[in-house]
Amino acid sequence: MTCDCMWERISAHLDGQNTPEEEAALQAHLSVCEDCRSMLAAMEAVNASTASLSEQAPPRLKENVMAAVKQEQRTQETKRRWKRLLPGGAIGAVAAVLALLVGTGAIPLRQLNAAVPEKSSFVAYAPETEAAAEAYGWDGATGAPEAAAEDWLESSLTLGAPEVGNAYEGLISAETAATEAADVPAENDVEKRSGPHRGPTTLFSPEQLDRLQSFSTNADCAVLAYEGLGESFLEELCVLEPAFLALLENATVAEEDGMYVVQTDLGTVFAIHEWLTQVLSEDELSDALQFSRIREYDPDSECLTTVITMPRRGSLSSLPPDWQADFAERFREGTNWALFYPTAEYSPARDSVACLVLLPQT
Amino acid sequence: MEDREIIEQVLAGDTDAFGLLVERYQNRVYSLALRMVGNEDDACDMAQEAFLRAWRSLKAFHFESSFSTWLFRLTHNVCIDQLRSRQRKPTVSLTVAEDGSEEASQLDLPDPNPDPEQLALLAEDRALLARAMDALAPDYREILTLRAIDDLSYGEIASILHLQEGTVKSRLSRARAQLRDKLLQIGNNPLSASSKPAERRMRNDL
Numbered sequence: 001m002t003c004d005c006m007w008e009r010i011s012a013h014l015d016g017q018n019t020p021e022e023e024a025a026l027q028a029h030l031s032v033c034e035d036c037r038s039m040l041a042a043m044e045a046v047n048a049s050t051a052s053l054s055e056q057a058p059p060r061l062k063e064n065v066m067a068a069v070k071q072e073q074r075t076q077e078t079k080r081r082w083k084r085l086l087p088g089g090a091i092g093a094v095a096a097v098l099a100l101l102v103g104t105g106a107i108p109l110r111q112l113n114a115a116v117p118e119k120s121s122f123v124a125y126a127p128e129t130e131a132a133a134e135a136y137g138w139d140g141a142t143g144a145p146e147a148a149a150e151d152w153l154e155s156s157l158t159l160g161a162p163e164v165g166n167a168y169e170g171l172i173s174a175e176t177a178a179t180e181a182a183d184v185p186a187e188n189d190v191e192k193r194s195g196p197h198r199g200p201t202t203l204f205s206p207e208q209l210d211r212l213q214s215f216s217t218n219a220d221c222a223v224l225a226y227e228g229l230g231e232s233f234l235e236e237l238c239v240l241e242p243a244f245l246a247l248l249e250n251a252t253v254a255e256e257d258g259m260y261v262v263q264t265d266l267g268t269v270f271a272i273h274e275w276l277t278q279v280l281s282e283d284e285l286s287d288a289l290q291f292s293r294i295r296e297y298d299p300d301s302e303c304l305t306t307v308i309t310m311p312r313r314g315s316l317s318s319l320p321p322d323w324q325a326d327f328a329e330r331f332r333e334g335t336n337w338a339l340f341y342p343t344a345e346y347s348p349a350r351d352s353v354a355c356l357v358l359l360p361q362t
Numbered sequence: 363m364e365d366r367e368i369i370e371q372v373l374a375g376d377t378d379a380f381g382l383l384v385e386r387y388q389n390r391v392y393s394l395a396l397r398m399v400g401n402e403d404d405a406c407d408m409a410q411e412a413f414l415r416a417w418r419s420l421k422a423f424h425f426e427s428s429f430s431t432w433l434f435r436l437t438h439n440v441c442i443d444q445l446r447s448r449q450r451k452p453t454v455s456l457t458v459a460e461d462g463s464e465e466a467s468q469l470d471l472p473d474p475n476p477d478p479e480q481l482a483l484l485a486e487d488r489a490l491l492a493r494a495m496d497a498l499a500p501d502y503r504e505i506l507t508l509r510a511i512d513d514l515s516y517g518e519i520a521s522i523l524h525l526q527e528g529t530v531k532s533r534l535s536r537a538r539a540q541l542r543d544k545l546l547q548i549g550n551n552p553l554s555a556s557s558k559p560a561e562r563r564m565r566n567d568l
Contacts, residue, residue, distance in 0.1 A: 011535030015509065017516050042481050042542045043535075049485030050510040050541070053495070057392035061406050062384045065413040066377075072418070073377055 006033070010040045014047045075239050082238045082245060365429040372420060380420075384413055387430060390511045391437050397507040398441035398500065408444055412437040427521060430512060435522040438504070445500075481542065484549035494544035502537035509534060 009026040012018045018026065030037050238245035363382070371379040391412055396405035415436050416423075423432055485491050495503055508519050516530045523530070 007539060008531050008535040011538050012516075012531055014538075015516070015534070017531065039539075043538045045479075045482035045485050046538055046541050046545065048482070049491050050495075050506050053393065053397075053491070053507060053510045054389055055393040055396050057388040057409065058402070058406055061388050061392060061409055062381065064406075064410050065384050065388075065417075066381055068410065068414050069377060069380060069417050072414070 006036050007039060010036065010043055013040070014043055074242075078239045078242055078245055081249070366425060369420060369423070369429065372417075380417055383416075383429070387433055388413075390430070391433060393511050394434060394437050394504070394507050395441055397495065397503050398438070399444055400496070404444065408437065408440050411440045415440065427518070431514065431518045431522060434508065434512070434514070438522055481545060484545045487549075490545065490549055494541055494548050497544045497548065498537065498540055501533065502540055505530065505533050506537045506541065 006026060006029050009018055009022050009029075013023065013026055030040065238248065365383065365386075368379050368382050372383070388409065392405055392409045395408040395412070396402065399405050399408055412433065416433055419436075423429070427435075495506070498506070505519065505523065508514055508522060514522070516527050516534075519525075519534075520527045520530045525533070
């Protein structure tokens with residue numbers, strides 16, 4: 001037996017890891033081998049010293065671990081609460097549907113600016129020529145739609161204050177507040193660009209949060225449908241700002257054909273839109289708000305509410321057929337326009353603008 | 363309180379109880395990380411990440427090993443990841459290979475036939491010991507640390523390092539032989555192997 005082999009046994013002897021047979025063989029060898037006795041003594045000396053090698057962890061270690069653990073716990077709790085919102089529920093008296101479509105399926109929030117929807121459809125309700133206006137039936141008896149369309153185009157490009165009617169006080173007050181709030185986000189450029197994974201981030205000032213909260217109690221019922229912003233888009237928003245989750249807890253949330261359908265009051269529509277303007281850059285926002293869809297008429301408010309995203313050079317024919325029919329019908333009949341409200345700026349990249357339109361039905 | 367009881371408390375929703383586990387193991391986890399990554403800041407980060415991973419996976423921990431073994435394995439994995447990412451950066455050298463040639467030369471060093479008492483004296487000099495440790499191949503440093511910090515069995519060390527038990531045995535003996543050589547080398551010629559991180563490290567020792 002070589003001494004090299006014995007070194008292993010000497011080492012294992014120190015750790016009490018030899019079998020009885022190995023130990024016996026080692027002892028027999030040690031009795032005749034001076035080199036190995038010397039090695040045993042050396043290893044014993046070394047071993048005794050390494051036992052003292054334990055270091056003291058810095059106090060910040062525990063603090064950091066516990067802070068990180070609690071942060072994760074909050075995040076998980078938020079996700080659980082969000083999931084609890086999801087079991088679905090009947091979409092009952094529905095005023096409108098807001099569909100946020102990017103067009104290419106699941107796209108993480110922070111990649112939105114890179115998302116190029118190949119097959120997205122556009123709606124054109126802002127005819128640039130009289131012929132187009134006529135083709136869309138905007139030469140109604142009052143002539144109001146045409147003028148309104150021009151006003152809208154103007155205002156949506158400049159984000160100017162929209163012309164508002166006066167029959168829908170609740171809606172208008174919410175809308176006005178949203179307009180004011182929309183002026184604020186410029187300060188938040190940094191947060192706006194950062195993804196939702198940077199730990200606790202407060203996007204909004206307490207005043208802004210108050211305003212968002214107040215939206216949810218101010219107005220009528222609406223339904224929001226989200227698609228294409230990533231499976232976890234709303235979830236990420238909830239994690240980012242628990243107050244947003246609180247808004248949604250007053251809502252019914254369901255998953256429908258890969259879309260999140262949020263039924264809530266109109267104030268929350270504004271609040272969510274306000275939220276998006278803070279989280280997304282202007283271009284991203286414009287990309288996200290491709291088009292929207294009127295789904296139902298709300299007899300209580302006598303109002304159809306929708307958010308539409310309008311490319312300036314889109315075509316009605318590029319919409320899904322049932323949407324085409326729906327929109328064509330609405331816009332032919334809806335000669336009594338209450339207001340146009342632009343909710344986003346023109347996106348040169350997409351050549352489109354986003355616009356919230358409130359359609360009274362009288 | 364047993365680890366198991368604490369873990370059950372944590373799983374029942376008592377997050378603060380996890381702090382008990384952190385307190386109990388932080389020195390050992392930190393020591394292991396420090397020996398592996400070589401500086402205090404990184405070691406603190408690695409230890410934090412290891413604890414965080416443990417917390418995330420606590421539900422999946424079914425006591426198939428002791429909690430400490432599992433935790434050290436997580437620490438080992440976190441540190442390996444870190445070392446690999448460092449390795450991709452050209453400026454930092456990583457591991458000394460633990461295979462044949464280099465090792466053989468270590469073991470074949472002419473034995474100066476040291477007086478064990480002299481060796482013990484050398485090893486008691488903690489700064490010297492730390493420098494000798496730093497001069498070891500990283501794998502040796504790690505396995506000696508694992509053995510030193512928690513009196514782990516060879517089987518446990520094997521499961522932490524993803525090794526066969528036989529490898530643990532031979533690696534430990536080589537690590538000890540190499541440490542002896544390094545101690546003698548540095549002890550007999552204090553200027554030969556400078557190791558500033560080790561000295562800095564010792565400041566925290568009690």
